[in-house]
Amino acid sequence: MMRETRRGAKVVGEEEGRRMLKIGEVSKRSGVGVEALRFYEKSGLLDSPARTYSGYRVYGEEVLERLAFIKQAQALGFSLDEVRRIVEDARKGQSPCDEVREIVRRRLSELDERLRELHRHREELQQTLAEWDEVGRAPGHICGLIEGSDVEHAARRPEGLKRRGRKG
Amino acid sequence: MMRETRRGAKVVGEEEGRRMLKIGEVSKRSGVGVEALRFYEKSGLLDSPARTYSGYRVYGEEVLERLAFIKQAQALGFSLDEVRRIVEDARKGQSPCDEVREIVRRRLSELDERLRELHRHREELQQTLAEWDEVGRAPGHICGLIEGSDVEHAARRPEGLKRRGRKG
DNA sequence: CTTGACCCTGTAGGCGGCTACAGACTTTAT
DNA sequence: ATAAAGTCTGTAGCCGCCTACAGGGTCAAG
Numbered sequence: 001m002m003r004e005t006r007r008g009a010k011v012v013g014e015e016e017g018r019r020m021l022k023i024g025e026v027s028k029r030s031g032v033g034v035e036a037l038r039f040y041e042k043s044g045l046l047d048s049p050a051r052t053y054s055g056y057r058v059y060g061e062e063v064l065e066r067l068a069f070i071k072q073a074q075a076l077g078f079s080l081d082e083v084r085r086i087v088e089d090a091r092k093g094q095s096p097c098d099e100v101r102e103i104v105r106r107r108l109s110e111l112d113e114r115l116r117e118l119h120r121h122r123e124e125l126q127q128t129l130a131e132w133d134e135v136g137r138a139p140g141h142i143c144g145l146i147e148g149s150d151v152e153h154a155a156r157r158p159e160g161l162k163r164r165g166r167k168g
Numbered sequence: 169m170m171r172e173t174r175r176g177a178k179v180v181g182e183e184e185g186r187r188m189l190k191i192g193e194v195s196k197r198s199g200v201g202v203e204a205l206r207f208y209e210k211s212g213l214l215d216s217p218a219r220t221y222s223g224y225r226v227y228g229e230e231v232l233e234r235l236a237f238i239k240q241a242q243a244l245g246f247s248l249d250e251v252r253r254i255v256e257d258a259r260k261g262q263s264p265c266d267e268v269r270e271i272v273r274r275r276l277s278e279l280d281e282r283l284r285e286l287h288r289h290r291e292e293l294q295q296t297l298a299e300w301d302e303v304g305r306a307p308g309h310i311c312g313l314i315e316g317s318d319v320e321h322a323a324r325r326p327e328g329l330k331r332r333g334r335k336g
Numbered sequence: 337c338t339t340g341a342c343c344c345t346g347t348a349g350g351c352g353g354c355t356a357c358a359g360a361c362t363t364t365a366t
Numbered sequence: 367a368t369a370a371a372g373t374c375t376g377t378a379g380c381c382g383c384c385t386a387c388a389g390g391g392t393c394a395a396g
Contacts, residue, residue, distance in 0.1 A: 024342065033189055034343090035385060043383095054392055056343055076296065077289070080383070108293050111286065118283055121193065125276050128244065132269055192372060202373085203355060211353095222362055224373060248353070343392070349385080361374070366367100 021059045030067040044084045045070060077107045189227045198235040212252050213238060245275045 007108075027034045040046045046066060049057045073083045082103055089099065179266045202213045208214045214234060241251045245303075250271055257267065 022343075033385075036383080038345095039384060052392095054343085055345095056392080076293065099298075101297070104293060104297055105298075108290070108297065111290050111293065115283070115286055115290065118279065118286070122276070122279050122283065125245065125272060125279065129269070129276065131271055132265075132272075190373080200353075204353080206375095207354060218363095223375095224362075237382085337396100339396090341380100341392100341394085346388090346392080348387080351383100352369105354380090356379075357373095357377085361372105363370100363372070365370080 018060055021061065021063070022058050025058070026059050026063055026067075030064055032067055032071075040070070040080075044079060045080060046088060076104065077111075078103065189229065189231070191225050191227070194227050194231055194235075198232055200235055200239075207318055208238070208248075211248060213248060213255060244272065246271065247278075 021029070023034050023037055026032075027037060030037075032040075037046065041048060046063065049059045049063070052058055070080075070083055073086070074080075078086070086100060189197070191205055191317075194200075195205060198205075200208075205214065209216060214231065217227045218233070220226055238248075238251055241254070242248070254268060275329050
């Protein structure tokens, strides 16, 4: 039961055995927004689904597993780009597990580094607050508190507070 | 010694007593890029400087203090937007120190929250790695390692790994 | 038959803090 | 005199992960 849509994609007849889902249902069942689903497709995280004759995406239920996988990977700290690579490897038949393990190991040491930074930063902040509580209100050009605090200049703002350094 | 530039800003004669800096010198001396300086000006972090007749920005040396202030504030975790508000308050004559103190207190508790999250996440990652080392290579649709790992679904990806939630 | 909910493509925006042009002008050094 | 380096304005782009339209077409219920 394969015809062609107007755009040339596979068409799936409604009468096929498996349960077919339109994008809104997938969204509801997976908790991933409709726009995000289309975005994932464009980004290569989801295969292009079949279409109805009128062009609607129709998904099989296995897409829900895929989406669960993506969420799970995100929860483990993978970027969508990494997920994409993993999915592609898997499609090529290679087990991506070694790469996955490697990524997680790297992620773990990055995380440790960031934790150290953040702890240092925390100490600085607390120290600073304590000093401020002693002096009360400090005079200065703009804010004596800031001008007078002894954060080392080189410190800058800890990376982990802004965003996470990719491709480091 | 005030004339008008073609664009109508204040003009400072070269013969004035104080040392006048062009933007490139300010950049070199402060370590802040030229484009960033113009960006700061647009964002209200720096006052519009005087101009030469031909339109070049000319700064007094006090801009270096201001820039040091900005860097210092950034090192303490302030966003440029917060710095802008602080600077404005100071210009209006209010001591911004109370607000500053408040921001730092808030920042500190956010930071603690994030540290908790990240520690939790770290435990998960390590746990996961350990399990993976036991099973070796796991079979699965895409990567059994990820599919099988028992990160709670609700966990999602810790915010602190992506970026820091402003205006929380 | 109409209403309204759904779906389509394509493009723009948003967060934070810049950076990188393009295309023109000015100043400085040789 | 000329070339190189500096500066100007204005706009676009980057990173990751979407979200939010606009301006259509499609489908199910009443």
